[in-house]
């Protein structure tokens with residue numbers, strides 16, 4: 001049985017019986033059968049279904065948001081925003097997939113030569129709990145629009161969300177087999193991936209999970225996309241607009257109670273404005289409202305599991321032994337972790353070197369642009385970096401020197417259906433969203449006509 005537990009109350013919400021071998025086989029058969037039909041649908045026909053599920057999401061936002069909040073403790077207002085973002089990705093691909101996937105004619109000595117983008121087949125998605133609706137839609141919608149069918153293994157603590165997502169696809173009228181939820185533990189992922197009918201896998205999650213699935217996929221010569229952890233830096237230069245920058249950095253770290261791969265986790269501030277910035281930052285963090293995730297005005301909820309909060313506590317303790325100074329928060333009660341700020345964090349501290357998945361911000365001073373670049377790039381992760389400066393020429397000159405998959409200037413790193421999203425180094429490979437994302441699970445087929 002897989003148990004879903006409310007992290008705020010500690011109560012068991014529901015237990016889910018795992019799919020048996022024969023159920024899994026039926027799901028695979030259905031997905032394969034539907035693939036043969038779904039791939040023949042026109043882009044505009046697929047778009048109708050995708051638009052319809054966007055509508056279902058909007059009509060049932062409260063129901064879906066309530067389940068997100070119950071299962072992983074996200075404050076309800078943020079859960080509603082998550083559902084709305086899912087509807088946005090549906091609209092985006094319904095409107096833009098046809099253009100992204102249109103044939104590309106290439107002049108050669110042939111009568112006609114071109115590249116067309118055909119689907120691959122059944123694609124397996126393995127998704128995490130932190131944005132339990134968004135992560136699934138971010139993967140599933142472009143994958144389906146490209147003509148593939150989807151099997152989804154969700155995180156064990158959000159099986160209620162997983163069930164509701166499958167229901168939403170059914171309610172939107174998707175043909176049977178287009179999208180199916182697998183009720184399995186992570187141990188069974190490889191056996192699904194091994195099945196010949198499954199052609200590729202997309203995983204969002206931790207490095208160990210990514211590494212296990214990607215090794216299996218490469219052994220089987222199946223493509224994979226990995227979106228793993230991150231330790232994004234927020235770099236505040238002395239000429240930044242401090243008022244605006246503080247607001248953005250607070251959001252970047254503390255939204256979703258700090259549990260986001262693209263959260264700003266290492267705040268680097270130029271020495272000349274360090275003290276002023278820290279003071280303004282703490283004032284704003286102090287004002288964040290913690291409370292019951294069901295309350296509309298709660299901004300900081302609880303962490304999704306107690307073991308995650310314990311781990312964060314250990315990372316914080318390590319930074320203190322390495323010279324950092326705790327200036328706000330630092331205490332934990334079960335899954336609740338106070339919004340916490342530590343300053344003078346050393347580059348060898350665990351909260352600098354590792355990913356911190358919760359409401360703890362570490363601040364480190366730097367002197368020069370070169371030092372800032374080095375601090376950003378020494379991370380083993382490479383999802384994104386935000387730089388704050390009023391000097392756009394300085395920003396332009398720095399962008400090419402960062403290793404990350406994204407550089408945002410005067411803004412927090414965020415995903416947007418229109419822009420590619422993904423990382424470098426241990427943050428993974430491949431891209432989601434935008435026109436890059438829809439081309440991850442396609443066969444870029446070369447076509448050559450000779451006229452005799």
Ligand SMILES: O=CCCC(=O)O
Pocket residue numbers: 130131138259260261262414415
């Ligand atoms: O955890 C990662 C956040 C993902 C996103 O916002 O697209």
